[in-house]
Amino acid sequence: MGGVFSTLMRKIKNGEFVITGEIEPEKTTNIGEILEAAAKLKGYVVAVNITDNPQGFAYMSGLLPSFLIQEVVGLEVIYQVTCRDRNRLAIFSDLLAAGSVGIRNILALTGDHVVLGDVPQGKPVFDLDAAQLVWMIRRMVDEGVDPAGNPIDNPPKFHVGVAANPNANPLEPEILKLERKVSVGAEFVQTQVVYDIEVAKRFLDDVSYLKVPIIIGICPLKSVKMAKWLDEKCPGISIPKDLMEELIRAKERGGKQAIWEVNIEYFGDFIRELRRTTRAAGVHVMAVGMEELIPPIIERAGLVKEAIDWRTYIVNKISKVILPQK
Amino acid sequence: MIITTQKPLEEILNYLRPYRKIFIIGCGTCATECQTGGEKQVQEMKEKLEKEGFEVVGTGMIESPCDERLTRKFIRAQRKNGRALDDAEAVLVLACGAGVQVVAELLDKPVFPGLNTHFIGKVERIGRFYERCRACGECVLGETGGICPVTQCAKGLLNGPCGGMADGKCEVGGWTRPCAWVLIYERLKAMGRLDLFKKFRPPRDYSRKAGPGEVVWR
Ligand code: SF4
Numbered sequence: 001m002g003g004v005f006s007t008l009m010r011k012i013k014n015g016e017f018v019i020t021g022e023i024e025p026e027k028t029t030n031i032g033e034i035l036e037a038a039a040k041l042k043g044y045v046v047a048v049n050i051t052d053n054p055q056g057f058a059y060m061s062g063l064l065p066s067f068l069i070q071e072v073v074g075l076e077v078i079y080q081v082t083c084r085d086r087n088r089l090a091i092f093s094d095l096l097a098a099g100s101v102g103i104r105n106i107l108a109l110t111g112d113h114v115v116l117g118d119v120p121q122g123k124p125v126f127d128l129d130a131a132q133l134v135w136m137i138r139r140m141v142d143e144g145v146d147p148a149g150n151p152i153d154n155p156p157k158f159h160v161g162v163a164a165n166p167n168a169n170p171l172e173p174e175i176l177k178l179e180r181k182v183s184v185g186a187e188f189v190q191t192q193v194v195y196d197i198e199v200a201k202r203f204l205d206d207v208s209y210l211k212v213p214i215i216i217g218i219c220p221l222k223s224v225k226m227a228k229w230l231d232e233k234c235p236g237i238s239i240p241k242d243l244m245e246e247l248i249r250a251k252e253r254g255g256k257q258a259i260w261e262v263n264i265e266y267f268g269d270f271i272r273e274l275r276r277t278t279r280a281a282g283v284h285v286m287a288v289g290m291e292e293l294i295p296p297i298i299e300r301a302g303l304v305k306e307a308i309d310w311r312t313y314i315v316n317k318i319s320k321v322i323l324p325q326k
Numbered sequence: 327m328i329i330t331t332q333k334p335l336e337e338i339l340n341y342l343r344p345y346r347k348i349f350i351i352g353c354g355t356c357a358t359e360c361q362t363g364g365e366k367q368v369q370e371m372k373e374k375l376e377k378e379g380f381e382v383v384g385t386g387m388i389e390s391p392c393d394e395r396l397t398r399k400f401i402r403a404q405r406k407n408g409r410a411l412d413d414a415e416a417v418l419v420l421a422c423g424a425g426v427q428v429v430a431e432l433l434d435k436p437v438f439p440g441l442n443t444h445f446i447g448k449v450e451r452i453g454r455f456y457e458r459c460r461a462c463g464e465c466v467l468g469e470t471g472g473i474c475p476v477t478q479c480a481k482g483l484l485n486g487p488c489g490g491m492a493d494g495k496c497e498v499g500g501w502t503r504p505c506a507w508v509l510i511y512e513r514l515k516a517m518g519r520l521d522l523f524k525k526f527r528p529p530r531d532y533s534r535k536a537g538p539g540e541v542v543w544r
Pocket residue numbers: 458459460461462463464465466467474475476477
């Protein structure tokens with residue numbers, strides 16, 4: 001290992017507190033909307049994750065959006081790769097393509113099982129798991145070889161990250177698994193969503209021995225309904241009682257606007273505290289469809305943004321590069 | 327144990343409809359244990375087929391139809407003792423897929439399966455069978471506390487648990503079944519062998535599994 005190939009990694013290494021965002025290509029060919037969502041995050045996040053059929057849903061592949069977001073929007077991406085839908089050959093091929101167009105950050109994931117998604121009849125692949133994917137990527141980058149050891153002409157340059165779940169119960173196997181992933185070369189970690197800052201703090205302490213940068217995942221709550229659904233139906237996620245009560249009060253008081261204010265306050269303060277009191281490397285904000293929330297949250301957290309008039313920027317760029325949609 | 331269940335009668339009748347004289351063969355090992363192809367089930371099948379108008383010209387049990395030597399011996403004995411097997415227009419085998427195939431390889435007439443073959447598994451009691459082995463050819467049980475991740479982890483992961491685990495349960499099946507990798511962790515922890523849990527297992531070499539398996543050492 002050696003060398004720094006991405007802005008994300010450079011900032012992490014410099015000890016800057018990083019904010020990453022998330023973009024989800026969906027069941028659509030409207031690439032313009034995807035780019036516009038990414039453009040809303042530009043200037044507020046260092047890099048943006050491009051999901052790979054999240055929850056096993058059959059969506060647009062993340063590779064092309066990743067390329068275009070970097071080229072057209074000018075925002076660095078973290079290209080997510082799961083092991084659910086492709087075997088090692090297919091993943092390797094996509095990674096060569098990603099490397100060839102300057103994608104530099106990969107998030108290596110096992111992926112949710114096919115039966116959780118919207119085409120449950122498909123055959124799950126899992127030729128590799130997340131740790132083996134990290135291993136394969138490191139060999140591509142460090143040794144310049146494919147999974148069988150055959151040489152690559154002009155090997156790609158990637159930083160590889162992995163996921164971890166601070167809410168996991170039991171937690172110890174989760175931590176040992178992270179240790180295993182770090183031992184094969186994972187360079188950064190993005191966690192599942194955390195709502196309770198004490199959970200985040202405890203996790204950061206528990207894994208501090210691994211000396212790997214940890215980016216804590218957060219996800220704003222669009223509505224009381226969403227909060228209740230996560231709390232009740234999503235195993236492993238619980239919404240702190242205070243936050244839930246505040247959301248309910250906000251709903252009664254002023255509807256959507258008031259709920260957004262609760263989010264801005266809660267997550268702004270959450271980030272501020274993480275940044276001031278822990279060794280977290282940053283925060284990963286999963287605000288798909290709630291991109292407008294990110295600027296005020298980040299401002300409340302006291303982080304400076306690189307000022308940018310994204311709308312003018314994107315309209316100019318898109319109209320030049322992308323064919324008109326619809 | 328190879329776990330089998332009987333096919334729906336309708337499916338069996340569909341196979342046999344073009345023929346009239348049927349010979350039924352049962353399996354004295356796994357299918358007897360599963361109560362799908364034992365003597366009793368062979369007898370019951372005979373009665374069902376007769377009720378449907380077939381002539382069951384003979385029945386017989388092979389200790390293990392999957393063992394070519396035993397199946398040959400059975401066929402030889404049948405031919406010595408009478409003509410039933412030769413008279414039959416079709417043969418119905420109540421055994422696993424391997425047993426059916428060995429019979430089909432040795433007989434020059436239509437052979438049909440009466441069972442569906444599910445997996446290699448444990449018998450908790452009759453009617454409760456659980457998959458335990460996918461016959462992967464590179465057993466890792468020695469590193470996983472005797473719990474098979476290839477079979478019991480829904481994704482067959484060698485480096486689990488995955489992010490889908492919650493409260494010790496697996497995402498597949500809606501968090502009702504235990505996560506195999508949590509079971510492995512608990513077992514290895516109790517054994518004082520978490521070093522094995524932390525071990526990285528590189529990707530499998532599937533080239534060894536290309537084509538039908540053969541174990542030939544003599
Ligand atoms: S690892 Fe599992 S599937 Fe492979 S041989 Fe052992 S028990 Fe069977």
